[in-house]
Amino acid sequence: MGAGALAIVVYFLLPPDGQSVFYVVIGAASVSAILVGAARNLPQGRRLAWQLFAFGLLGQVVGDAIFAFYEVSLNREPPSPSVADAFYLAGYPLLVLGVVLVLRELGSQTSRAAILDTVVIFAAVALVQWVFFADPYNHMHFGTEFARVVAMAYPVMDALLLVALAQLLVGPGGRTRAYRLLLLSVGLWVIADEIYGLNVNAYQGGDWIDGLWLASYVVWAGAALEPSMARIAEPDRRRLPRLSHTRMLVLAAALLTAPLTLLVERLAHHRVHAFVIAIGGAVLGAVVLLRLAGLVRAVESAGRAERAARREAEQAQQLLAFQNQQLLELDRVKDEFVSSISHELRTPLTSIAGYVELLLEEEADDYKRGHLSIIERNADRLLSLVSDLLFAARLQYGKLELERSPVDLRTLVQQSVDSARPRARAASVRLDVDVSAVPIMQGEPAKLAQLLDNLVSNAIKFTPRDGRVDVRLAQRDGTIRLEVSDTGIGIEESEREQLFQRFFRAQSALEHQIQGTGLGLYISKAIVDAHGGRIGVDGAPGRGTTFVVEFPGGAR
């Protein structure tokens, strides 16, 4: 590219004859550079587009060479038309075809929208080319009608190249460096042609316009030699076809072509091509309208699809709500079942416990009394199991509701410990209590007593013979703190979180075959929660367990 730029500078320094020759040399160098680039960067079979560029430009070079021959050897301009025109004109279709091939390799859409875009661009370009570039030849003097036709063929070819350029501009895929260079080179060429077309009579060899053509040669060769040209034909699949800003601008520009053309002609006091502009404007308007109609339809169908999707989502939502409702109903039925079972179990227990109580009162034989006591104890156990199950079932479908009254926890703790003493003695467990005065709290005494009984009897249950259980109650930092610690089997740290879950049984409890339902701590936590407190556990396997309960102790 640097060498090319240098060559262009050199060109303008040369005398006219030298210029003509050097111009051909630059062109020929560009053609061979494109062929070399294609061969180097592309595999066999994918080089056709660039070969077309090369031959298209070669047509121009040959034309230039014939011109140069006339100027240098014969010292005059070639006749009009000449053989040179044949080469020039033959080159254009090849260039256009090359661009079309590149676009096709890029995966340019052949959708209705893309075709309409092309038609819009073509119509706009054709209108401008005809009014400003082709039609003027109708009002010039030519030796023969054939010469006039040949002259008018140039704007037609430029129109084709312009359409190709516009397509490159809105083409799909990522923009590689090579792509941009190609865009630039085609752009330079078209601009040079158009400027020439406007000043066809004023043009002289060595004019600055030559610089544009030469630059186009150089850039085109640069594009071919640029390694990224191999990837020029790698479409970016992620980009969905859509109405990009560029495409919108092109459509808008096309729509403005007719009125602007009219305006320019009027301001320049040109002959106004009313008929052509009217027809062109109508065609452009119609096609853009078609394009927009397609767009609206696409948006509408997207909207329909979205509505359908939303309807589906709503239906799914309703189904989910229905299933949720059913689950809740199922849960309620289950709880009702548990409640009813609890009632059915309590009824026979009433007779068992009641008659055993009666017998115990009447029986004098200690041996028989011992057996009756066993029945009584187990009936009690069964009853507390049934109560726990009912409690847990009710927790399932609602928060625990308390009948609050002022409670002195100290008294409750003392009562609970006293009632647990016989059990502790039976298990050879030392039961110590250390209570200090605590503020009166609001709560339900029966539930709090249940909580205390649970914790104390748990501690005794999990403590082996000759162990000890300590119950402490104190006020600390505005909270009432209850601790129940034992020297029992302890609990794994990993199980602490689960300990308060329904039906959870610690591994150590299972290993030591300590009976339980896994409901006691679940219920205890529910009672603590309902009183706005917290319950936690500390300790390790073999080192005992401490349960800590904290209630807000009121402001003091």
Next chain:
Amino acid sequence: MNNGPLVLCADDDEDILSLVSLRLQRAGFDVATASDGEAAVAIARELRPAVAVLDVMMPKRTGYEVLSELRSDEALREMKVILLSARVQESDVARGLEAGADAYLAKPFKAHELVTKVQELLGGA
């Protein structure tokens, strides 16, 4: 026999009915028994017991229904009513007390609880 105050016991479970009757007789009360709600109402109207100990889940008429029937009868205004039930939820207890029961005892019950409650309601008589 005992010539104490008359207590009506109603329960569809024969074993429990016998147990309740026995406990109350031993405590010195006269006892009349019914094994369904309708019989309970009939006996209550006929014998006008001082206290009625009613099961809740009974055939023909539930304890609640018997209770409201008794409460709507001017002549039985003075009768004390204890509901004795294996339905032990707070809502059950609340419903019984709202319907006008003087006490609600849960099954299984301890003998002294029952006797104490009846005596209490009779004002220590």
